[in-house]
């Protein structure tokens with residue numbers, strides 16, 4: 001194993017293959033997106049290439065149990081991993097071939113779910129390790145958050161403070177690696193962004209190097225990105241790790257980017273001592289510690305830590321140093337401080353968005369009602385409530401559950417009660433909207449309860465169940481049960497359970513089925529003026545616009561809308577959800593990134609599907625830029 005190679009000053013890329021289940025669930029085979037790809041720094045700081053989750057068809061393989069000692073799963077996993085490794089080999093990308101890949105990852109934070117698989121867990125870990133090893137990449141394999149990673153695999157740490165939390169490598173000959181240093185956390189609809197300061201990140205990187213003998217830190221994410229289409233997992237917004245040093249749009253986020261760059265330079269200046277020096281450490285005070293890497297009288301680097309929130313004066317090798325609260329000073333020559341983690345010297349850049357186009361020309365908008373489905377629209381019927389993904393095959397977020405209810409009673413005070421493990425429910429009785437309900441990232445399901453009125457005779461009960469992304473983690477993903485579980489009508493005399501009566505199913509929206517969001521599809525329907533459907537639900541809107549000039553990244557501001565999906569020139573740029581506000585009373589995300597590559601100079605087609613009620617004429621196009629102050 002090439003352990004010494006870890007710290008060599010080469011530019012490298014970690015290929016985080018498989019099976020990253022975090023925040024991404026089922027893969028759409030058509031589009032594999034690069035969340036982030038940006039090599040950086042001298043043998044310690046990297047970025048990653050991120051593969052996303054499982055293709056949905058795996059769910060339908062008989063007898064499959066994901067991520068366990070299960071033959072059908074292991075067969076597919078081995079096939080996939082071998083294919084990826086062979087692609088890398090044929091391009092000469094491994095360091096052993098002179099390429100940039102120095103590490104590969106197999107599995108992801110498996111220890112979190114291992115217990116749930118009982119006796120099928122540990123043999124799977126061993127199998128995954130030996131399967132990966134047998135592929136002979138010539139570079140080490142790692143398992144993150146797997147304390148018992150079998151030799152020769154290296155167990156690694158993911159987290160916010162790996163210098164304090166990591167149990168350490170499980171063998172003395174393995175290096176200490178931090179594979180996910182969370183610069184932020186993913187944001188969900190209804191949630192605020194997680195802002196982690198540049199000082200805090202820098203402090204913990206320095207702790208990891210100084211205290212843990214850490215030889216590798218990988219930022220998660222170094223470069224944010226966008227979850228286009230239906231890629232985002234349950235309740236996750238389209239903007240992903242926008243708080244990263246390079247934001248969602250690829251713009252530099254200051255002071256994070258610059259402060260970490262300065263940190264990397266200081267570590268690089270200390271590299272000889274770090275690589276060849278003997279690490280020692282001693283106390284400089286109650287909460288102050290020196291970490292020294294000394295090879296000889298010439299080669300010496302020191303990290304002086306103040307773990308107290310107040311400033312502290314310390315003496316190190318007969319020299320006095322002032323250490324700001326919660327900080328580490330780096331002395332590449334054991335004398336001169338070249339960097340302190342709490343002292344930010346870079347310019348602060350302020351990002352702003354500028355409205356460049358108001359899409360307020362009513363004449364240029366068209367509207368089309370998807371309509372409420374009744375039992376005659378059903379493509380099949382079944383005498384039970386079916387599991388949603390089993391029916392939709394994850395081709396759409398939308399599934400109609402429709403039944404006809406024969407009411408003959410003087411019962412009143414009627415209430416429609418629905419229990420669902422899917423995310424959003426829109427309920428209609430006899431084509432009239434009766435209410436909506438949604439869950440949240442923490443509590444994904446829905447319990448719906450709204451008064452209704454029924455006529456004597458047949459009544460159409462039309463329930464639109466909506467997913468906002470697939471589950472992203474946990475054991476037995478293939479066994480999740482989503483969609484409506486129980487439907488009841490309660491009166492003040494009796495309760496009638498409709499769950500086992502005949503239900504009709506309609507998969508997806510009419511507009512999805514005609515691909516109304518493409519140029520060809522949009523020409524197949526008759527668009528009306530937008531006031532035709534004022535205050536109505538389930539409406540498609542379309543307009544056209546010219547691309548903003550210049551090169552700044554472009555976003556569409558959907559702050560005047562409710563919830564739905566948005567397409568530009570047939571490309572799905574994601575799910576939007578403005579009406580789900582944070583506890584502070586504002587939407588989690590109003591700007592939705594439109595890559596310039598999706599745009600042509602003029603006549604770009606913008607199509608939205610609005611589940612609730614919105615005002616498209618207040619939509620604006622904005623450009624994003626950063627100004628130094």
Ligand SMILES: *[C@@H]1O[C@H](CO)[C@@H](O)[C@H](O)[C@H]1NC(C)=O
Nearest residue numbers: 168176211212213278279280
């Ligand atoms: C760091 O390395 C030194 C010298 O090999 C060793 O004494 C120390 O225990 C190591 N620290 C950790 C946290 O592994």
Ligand SMILES: *[C@@H]1O[C@H](CO)[C@@H](O)[C@H](O)[C@H]1NC(C)=O
Nearest residue numbers: 163164207211287305307308
């Ligand atoms: C700093 O102090 C806190 C609180 O006492 C402790 O939990 C943490 O491990 C310390 N950090 C380091 C790097 O020593």
Ligand SMILES: *[C@@H]1O[C@H](CO)[C@@H](O)[C@H](O)[C@H]1NC(C)=O
Nearest residue numbers: 386387390391479480481482
């Ligand atoms: C999904 O459909 C298959 C085939 O119809 C069925 O065997 C299975 O039980 C269904 N799964 C769920 C969770 O309903």
Ligand SMILES: *[C@@H]1O[C@H](CO)[C@@H](O)[C@H](O)[C@H]1NC(C)=O
Nearest residue numbers: 418419420421445447485486
């Ligand atoms: C709703 O359905 C879930 C799943 O079937 C069940 O666990 C839960 O108890 C139900 N809630 C109520 C209030 O019936």
Ligand SMILES: *[C@@H]1O[C@H](CO)[C@@H](O)[C@H](O)[C@H]1NC(C)=O
Nearest residue numbers: 410411412413491492493494
């Ligand atoms: C049901 O509600 C009606 C109207 O409010 C009332 O007259 C009747 O007594 C109620 N019946 C029962 C069983 O509570």
